[in-house]
Amino acid sequence: MITSLLVANRGEIACRVFRTCRTSAIRTVAVHSDADEKALHTRTADMSVRLPGTAPADTYLRGDLIVKAALTAGADAVHPGYGFLSENADFARAVLGAGLTWIGPPPEAIEAMASKTRAKDLMAAAGVPLLAPLDPDTVTESDLPVLVKAAAGGGGRGMRVVRRLDALKEELRAASTEAESAFGDGTVFVEPYVEDGRHVEVQVLADTHGTVWTLGTRDCSLQRRHQKVVEEAPAPGLSADVEQRLRSAASTAARTIGYVGAGTVEFLVSGDRVHFLEMNTRLQVEHPVTEAVFGLDLVALQLDIADGGTLDGNPPQPSGHAVEVRLYAEDPAHDWAPQTGTLHRLAVPEGVRLDTGFTDGDEIGVHYDPMLAKLIAHAPTRAAAIRRLADALERSTVHGPTTNRDLLLNSLRHDEFTSARMDTGFYDRHLPDLTQPAADPLxxxxxxxxxxxxxxxxxxxxxxxxxxxxxxxxxxxxxxxxxxxxxxxxxxxxxxxxxxxxxxxxxxxxxxxxxxxxxxxxxxxxxxxxxxxxxxLPRFPDPTAHLAPGSLVAPMPGTVLRVAEGLSAGSAVEANQPLLWLEAMKMEHKITAPATGTLTALNVSPGQQVTVGSLLAVVQAP
The missing domain is CATH 3.30.700 (Glycoprotein, Type 4 Pilin)
Structure with missing residues (x-):
């Protein structure tokens, strides 16, 4: 029986798992980097263990230190959360090898789906419909657009849409670098990109006795940088035939690899065509919408299954509709640039669920994903759930770094979303309109x-x-x-x-x-x-506080990854030419020339840390 649980993660998901542990009378153990010493998940656990001697961005990838922390704290089980090592078979084996209970599927099941290319081979053999990967060396103009994806991990890291053949090589390199930083594995692959596709997934839950539940569908089509922003259950507008094929394919996928625990099978749906994308062998960020519709606690079920429990009979019947939004510290109007600083106040009205890893006064740093919170609304109908969530967003108080709150609010009220006609290209089409300043003129x-x-x-x-x-x-x-x-x-x-x-x-x-x-x-x-x-503004502004025309300043704190090859002061540059790349929160951000001209100053070099507003370079127009 599980009596003490370590969560090998941080932030919102660690707090979420701890919440279920408290209601289940299970002691909790947090691990933390130096940057997270005062984080909410560290403060709310019964005990915490510092993970020593590693850079903050890589701390939660040190499986050896995490297993040692669990043993030191007397934990008897480990929950991986999502991201970091949650889909790492070697980590699962290390946990089991230390005599601890692993809250997740068998390492063999993780391994089967860990490489998305191998997963596609397995699913093709099992008869699950899918988009076949392409050989990057033989991609032609007729294959475009294509999608570059990380073979390990998810969350939008290591993903690039490529529309020009001459850009494929650079995007493969950039995606690989980003994937290596996020997951410790830089392997990437290429597949066709479906412009009008919807991202639909099926929640599965399986016990060790052969029972597999498919808990309805979720639509996750509203995405930025291939990372989900708005999710809902059930996926609207699917025919009974498409929904049945999705659930059948998800069940086949889970049974094919001997799956145990909570997982998600993801599909691309275009019209009545269904294509397998991948299986996430872990709990999903968007699991609360399924919990709301089915009246379940998926974390409690994970714990029960890991303890040998059974899924009795059929799953409960769904009720109503649920919608979730992810509140990020980022600026959608400026290339989704992540934001940092003090979160002075975060408060939402009654009637919606708030999952967060922050509280008032916490610092939003540069090392991790900028998600502040998830807001979830449940109502008898889709329209009522959307209205409830939009109203809650509008009435929420969010004081601190720039966030995507207004974007989320405008998205929920956009006709294409309310009428369920959205697809994964939603923000490509509508971002400028959705990011118009909503500041009150009074x-x-x-x-x-x-x-x-x-x-x-x-x-x-x-x-x-x-x-x-x-x-x-x-x-x-x-x-x-x-x-x-x-x-x-x-x-x-x-x-x-x-x-x-x-x-x-x-x-x-x-x-x-x-x-x-x-x-x-x-x-x-x-x-x-x-x-x-x-x-x-001061009554008498400083007359010297100005930048030369063409100055490029850092839009966020981060690290200079690299500078364009052959670039130096005096180089001729073209408008929109990439000059350098910054890494912040494990995402790569490209800094481009604002105009055609001459690079008159280049103030940074690879590996250099920069703060918001740091002068990176100056381009002088002719």
């Missing part, structure tokens, strides 16, 4: 009135008419002025009557319509009006 005025409330009632008053007081803010990358006056009657502004103004609340009346604005401040110049971020 936010700067509310901020200025809040700033002014502490002054004497007559502190700004003059007995002759004068110019109004002016406060300047940066909002959504734009500089905006807010104007108000101190009068005998109090604070006044053009177009709105000030009903109330203090440090935390401003109420304005505009032609009989009252609006409330909640104000939060976290330092001298950073403040939030509801969820609109404002940066107060």
């Amino acid at each position: 936010a700067p005025l509310a901020a200025a009135l809040s700033d002014a409330h502490g002054r004497s009632r007559f502190g700004g008053w003059r007995n002759v008419p004068s110019q109004p007081q002016v406060k300047r803010y940066v909002m959504a990358d734009e500089e905006i002025e807010a104007r108000y006056r101190h009068t005998r009657r109090g604070l006044e502004t053009d177009g709105a009557r000030v009903v109330h103004a203090d440090a935390r609340l401003v109420v304005l009346d505009m032609d009989g319509l009252q609006r409330r604005f909640e104000i939060a401040r976290y330092d001298d110049d950073l403040l939030y009006v509801d969820n609109t971020t404002l940066r107060a």
Whole structure:
């Protein structure tokens, strides 16, 4: 019987597993890197073990240290979570070899699906329909577009869509580098890319006694960089025939490899065509939507199966619809650049599920995936679940680094999504419209009135008419002025009557319509009006604070991976030519020339650490 469990992971999934352990009276053990010493998963476990002597980005890939930590802490079982070593057969063997219970499938089953190319061979032999891999050396123009994929791991790492034959070699190299960093295995392969495909998956659950459950379908078509952003269960709009073929193929896949535990079989669906993509031999990030629809705790079932338990009879009947969104610290409008800094406040209204690995005041660092939280809504119908989740997102408080909250909200309310006509190209088509600034135009005025409330009632008053007081803010990358006056009657502004103004609340009346604005401040110049971020500008800006035209600054903190071959100060460059590559949060980010011209400065070299705003290079246009 499992009495103490170590989670070989971090963040949200570690906290999620610990939550089930608490209700099951199982003691919990966390492992952590130096960067995660004060992380939420470390603080909430019954005990924690530091993983010594490794770089933060690689700590959770050290299986030997994790097994040693489990033995040191007296744990009798290990749950791998997702990502890192969760689909590493050698790690599973090491756990079992140490006399510990492995919360996952047999190492042989992991190994069978660990290489996506080998998995496709096995599934083809079992009669599961699939897209056959292509030989990178024989790809022709007629094969384009193609998709480069990492043979090990997932989560969008090591994936590239290639639309030009002359770009294939570079994308293969970049994907391999990214996969090596994320999974310790740089093997990649190529397969056809289906433009209008939907990403549909089937949750499977199998015990050691031969029972295999298929727990409905999930649609995960809304993706950025091939990583899922919005997921739902059941997948909408599938015919009964397609759904039956998906479930049958998933069951065949699980039985073919002798699967045990929770896993997911992923498919590409185009019309009535079904193609096997891969099997994730672990719990999925999006498992909460299946839990909501089927009324199950998949982590509790994983633990029970690992303890020898059985799946009795048929699975429960599904009920209603569930939708999940992933809240990321990233800027979708600027190439999805990951963001760092202090998460000052994260709060969601009642009625939705929040899974997170952060709490107020935590730091979002550079070493790991930038997902802050998952929000999940369940309702009797799809339309009701979407409305509930969109409303919760709109009412949530997210103060800290730039996030994709507005993108998620706009996605949920987009006609293509609400009518279930989405596919994996959704963001390729709609990203510019979905990332239009949603900042409240009245936010700067509310901020200025809040700033002014502490002054004497007559502190700004003059007995002759004068110019109004002016406060300047940066909002959504734009500089905006807010104007108000101190009068005998109090604070006044053009177009709105000030009903109330203090440090935390401003109420304005505009032609009989009252609006409330909640104000939060976290330092001298950073403040939030509801969820609109404002940066107060000084009254007298520094006249020397500027960059030369054509300056390229680091959009995020990270490490310079490499500089384009032969590039140096004085080189002629073309617009959009790749100049250098940064790695942040195990993703590779390309920095390109803003215009055709001459590279007049190159300030970085491979291996160099940079911070946000660091000057990388300067391109001077002719």
